[in-house]
Amino acid sequence: MTDAAEVDAKAIFLTEYPKGAPQAEHFSMRDVDRPTPGEGELLLRTVWMSVDPYMRGRMRPDVKSYIPPFSLDAPLDGGAVSEVVESNSPNFAPGDYAVGFAGGWKTLHTAPAEAMTKVDPSLAPLSAYLGVLGMPGMTAWAGLTQILEPREGETLFVSGAAGAVGSLVCQLGKRRGMHVVGSAGSAEKCAWLEAEGGCDVAINYKDHAGPAAFTKALAAAAPKGVDCYFENVGGDHLEAALNVINLRGRMALCGMISVYNATEPPAGPPNLVNMIGRGVMAKGFIVSNYLHLTSEFLAEVGPPLAAGEIKFRESVYEGLDKAPEAFAGLFKGENFGKAVVRVGPDRL
Numbered sequence: 001m002t003d004a005a006e007v008d009a010k011a012i013f014l015t016e017y018p019k020g021a022p023q024a025e026h027f028s029m030r031d032v033d034r035p036t037p038g039e040g041e042l043l044l045r046t047v048w049m050s051v052d053p054y055m056r057g058r059m060r061p062d063v064k065s066y067i068p069p070f071s072l073d074a075p076l077d078g079g080a081v082s083e084v085v086e087s088n089s090p091n092f093a094p095g096d097y098a099v100g101f102a103g104g105w106k107t108l109h110t111a112p113a114e115a116m117t118k119v120d121p122s123l124a125p126l127s128a129y130l131g132v133l134g135m136p137g138m139t140a141w142a143g144l145t146q147i148l149e150p151r152e153g154e155t156l157f158v159s160g161a162a163g164a165v166g167s168l169v170c171q172l173g174k175r176r177g178m179h180v181v182g183s184a185g186s187a188e189k190c191a192w193l194e195a196e197g198g199c200d201v202a203i204n205y206k207d208h209a210g211p212a213a214f215t216k217a218l219a220a221a222a223p224k225g226v227d228c229y230f231e232n233v234g235g236d237h238l239e240a241a242l243n244v245i246n247l248r249g250r251m252a253l254c255g256m257i258s259v260y261n262a263t264e265p266p267a268g269p270p271n272l273v274n275m276i277g278r279g280v281m282a283k284g285f286i287v288s289n290y291l292h293l294t295s296e297f298l299a300e301v302g303p304p305l306a307a308g309e310i311k312f313r314e315s316v317y318e319g320l321d322k323a324p325e326a327f328a329g330l331f332k333g334e335n336f337g338k339a340v341v342r343v344g345p346d347r348l
């Protein structure tokens, strides 16, 4: 069990809103006051923290969103798996591990007990609760099952296929008997997607730059057209998907990472009109609207994951000071699978 006095209280602050790609100079690691838990609260030591593309949206104070922007000169926040150090709740004891949407970007934090979910380290590595068994996994499951409503034999196209969300979408689609096409940004990622990640064909989009070339590659990989598109990237990927989408196609708009660092409003796809004649449905979604279905997600993903039938990868960054680098790396394709930061050891 951990004594809070053994942990230096530190946090990463946002010092400037990035214009374009996030850089190290937009962040600074500082000593902070040791937090004290109030009534019904826990004192937690962060073990693993998540960096996620949505955090870039919280660095744009001018854009209306479902979640408020980060404040300048204040600690950042995000998902984390933490060890309970002190508990003012009958539901948690020191030494328990818990996951929550708060606690990232700092070494120690407090949280109301009801905001944290206990996790069992014997079921899966703790970091998996930030990836395949956590928010990105739930996102993959919700977009596929609740929006795309896939049918056996259909073709599924997944962009950002080697990432935390995409890699699970591909595997769940394959398990449902679909022809799965994924796109990713390196030969190594594509080889893994075809060998283990559920793709029948994986396209390295960097070998097919521009909408015309990418459309050609996608049409070859999906000879019967695309019935379901799981959108993580936007830009040329969306334009190509709209070129090859079938009649009554469905699109789950999960993310558009290619435009998150844009300094000018990005152009929309010129072929959006295809949606009309082909009767295409597109729906944007946020994972938090589907959290009431968490037990269904865990029932579908948990057993095959435990049996080793569902694979997942992680890019691990060591130490809280590496969090800005881990975050910036998301926009350069440096992560392969879920990007996580080890803030402290599992047990001190």
Ligand SMILES: NC(=O)c1ccc[n+]([C@@H]2O[C@H](COP(=O)([O-])OP(=O)(O)OC[C@H]3O[C@@H](n4cnc5c(N)ncnc54)[C@H](OP(=O)(O)O)[C@@H]3O)[C@@H](O)[C@H]2O)c1
Pocket: 052, 053, 054, 135, 136, 139, 160, 161, 162, 163, 164, 165, 166, 183, 184, 185, 186, 189, 232, 233, 253, 254, 255, 256, 257, 258, 259, 285, 286, 287, 288, 329, 330, 331, 332, 333, 334, 335, 336, 337, 338, 339
């Ligand atoms: N709607 C929701 O509730 C929700 C929840 C979670 C995530 N998301 C979205 O889902 C998407 C994937 O998230 P994730 O957590 O799984 O991240 P991730 O895929 O693990 O990491 C981001 C990946 O995006 C790719 N990428 C970065 N810039 C790109 C560009 N300009 N063009 C093409 N690919 C680019 C990179 O892979 P390559 O090497 O392949 O380029 C990078 O590794 C994001 O758009 C995110 O915003 C949405």
